[in-house]
Amino acid sequence: KQLFFIFCDVLKREGGLENTNNLVVEEQVAMFLIIIGKTWDQIAIYVCFQHSLETINRRFRCVMRIVASLAKHIIRLFIDDDVSPHIKNNRKYYPWFKDCIGVIDETHVSAWVPAEKTDSFRGRKSTVTQNVMCACNYNMEFTFVYFGWEGTANDSSILR
Numbered sequence: 001k002q003l004f005f006i007f008c009d010v011l012k013r014e015g016g017l018e019n020t021n022n023l024v025v026e027e028q029v030a031m032f033l034i035i036i037g038k039t040w041d042q043i044a045i046y047v048c049f050q051h052s053l054e055t056i057n058r059r060f061r062c063v064m065r066i067v068a069s070l071a072k073h074i075i076r077l078f079i080d081d082d083v084s085p086h087i088k089n090n091r092k093y094y095p096w097f098k099d100c101i102g103v104i105d106e107t108h109v110s111a112w113v114p115a116e117k118t119d120s121f122r123g124r125k126s127t128v129t130q131n132v133m134c135a136c137n138y139n140m141e142f143t144f145v146y147f148g149w150e151g152t153a154n155d156s157s158i159l160r
Helices: 002-013 025-038 042-049 053-069 115-121 155-159
Strands: 103-110 129-136 142-150
Touching (some): 025 042, 025 103
């Protein structure tokens, strides 16, 4: 809980995130974190927080832009010359993955786009999504997030 409030304070102080008429900063950040952390879509957030889908989408994009702009300041690379215990203590992984520092995967996040672009953002389940690539270390800490690709984008294109 304390870390959440510190994060909100950094976004306010350093990123300029402000309360709106309908949403306080903490609620905006909570919606953002639930969407990216629990892979809830914006309709589930609409049901939970009782705000319009337009408001949820607008505030999600605002928080995302601020987090991305502050990435160099709030995301710190953990440098450890030793092999991760997750790999070192597992015969299945060691020594083949001894130089591996984390894992990469893509996920689809619900998106709102202009009507003329919906076809390229329509994912395999017929919903409008954007493809987000995330990398994390073995402590489940994000080390890299790349977002904004169309839902139809191939994972290898995003990785490249």
